[in-house]
Amino acid sequence: MLEPILLIAVPLGFSFSIPLFGTLSKKIEKFIPTIATLFNLVFSLYLLPKVIEKPITSSLGGFFPSFSINLFAGPLGLIFAILIALVGFVVSIYALGYIKEGATQKYHILYLILLTGATGVVLTADIFNLFVFYEILCISSYALVAYIGNKAGIESASKYLIQGSIGSSFMLIAIGLIYGQFGTLNMASIAKNINTVSSIQLFVPIILFITGMGVEAAIFPLNAWLPDAHSSAPSTVSAVLSGIAIKVGIYGIARIIFSIFGASNLLFLLVIVAIATILVGEFSAFSQKNIKRMLAYSSTGQIGLILFAFGIGTSYGITAGLFQFINHALSKSLLFLSTGYMIYRTGSMEITSMEGIGKKMPISSLAFTIGAFSLIGLPPFIGFPSKFLIIRAALAKEGILSIVLIMIALLGTIIEGAYFYRVVQVIYFKGSNTSSERNEAPLTALIPIFILIILILGIGIYSKSVINILNSASAELLNRVEYIKGVLG
């Protein structure tokens, strides 16, 4: 019997066996993350059609549900698992050549643990188990940010650690309050008994939970750590943090609000926070001179857009939000990966130092351009259907307010276009008289870039089939009765 627990157990097992493989040969250890993530990718793709028919629930430890710790592999969780495995796989190929200095063995261990934590968060159906996996994700990402050990890395990692731990303490208080009121930690049994407790008593735990998850998701008042951490980490880690870690926070918020508490009257608050996040992120990104810092702030803006789509609260909105998830995961990892070797070659993160790099590194520059255009939402790429779906979802909701809100959200897209076009202009059209011998990134960097470009183009053109899968995921999030039945049996 192939159980979804393997998606968590295999990377975890591989990560701690890396030192063992390292004693055999120093050359093997860097291939272990690639093998583990490839297994996860293939296995989760194999499970996906089965899960869309009927979600798989597995109880760990041999107890029956609501007493045991459950894993619930529905369409939503599995789509996230696929996305995590895909980005993890692509980035691990990139790391084969990119990670050369420092404690490389520890880097690979921590990298796999981070992916384990992220996969665990999206598959679990137990609220404390969620916390534990979330902490695994957070602690490994603190350590990975500090992995280079330079001034900037250590400083931003300690700031990230302080803010992240306050957030997770809030989450633990929320778990305590929920356990005190319901006497259970199973998400489905909490959802089942939600009417036995008055909504005022639920308000405090929900807000504490959103705060705790919001630190990792970097929604507006809690996003101070993100630009520091994403810009001072190595490019592979930035790609994983931007592509996966912040999305896990959003997944947690969505799961709490929709599946567990069904708190649809909090959605307006969510939309307001989302709009603030979009504006703060995009305006700060516009004023940056450091390219990685610009990409990091742009992540904040994109997260705001995802949250906005979720805040619409209809099934259209959630499908659009999930599509934007895929768009951001693929495009932002492509952007970080393509800038990785540009920074390595030029030795600087300033945007002005990228002058004339379009001739020196044509493939990386093309990849950067594609990622940027996709994030802005230009047609042949994946960004176009995703932004189109968000606008359609907002317009399908009646009322003048939603039109005003989508206008503000689209203002963010205009600013986004402005700063990305500026970088593209610097890459291609400035400083052409400098020496222009080609110095392209190595093959280990080009393979992941090609995979991501093909996916961005492919899903952008054939978006219909992906939307069908996402529709079943949004149905899982909105249909609480099915979720309760699915977990408790």
Added chain:
Amino acid sequence: MSFISNYIYYIGSFSLIFIGLYILITRNNLIKMIIGLNILDTGVNLFLISLGYIKMGTAPIFSKPNLNPQNMVDPVPQALVLTAIVIGVAILALALSFAIRLYHHYETLDMRKIKEQRW
């Protein structure tokens, strides 16, 4: 007075949580902030434990037939706290190792002076 004696654990745990938050907000020395974080953690752990606590309760082990199930403490919060303590220790160790490296780089632990990264 009965209110205080009934809810003393909750009062104590939330006092610890707020003391920890106060330290984190007002202090600038990284070591003091880590201490504040640890006090916050301790408060949360005390809160979790007090959820399942019964005065004069016993361990929930059914080996002796004459034990009354009414008097048994809830084992779930204890399991949670055990996990939370382990996580807290991991964060504490990581934070202290960051503090050491930060001191090597900057020769100070005052977060107001450590401002390489800015908006």
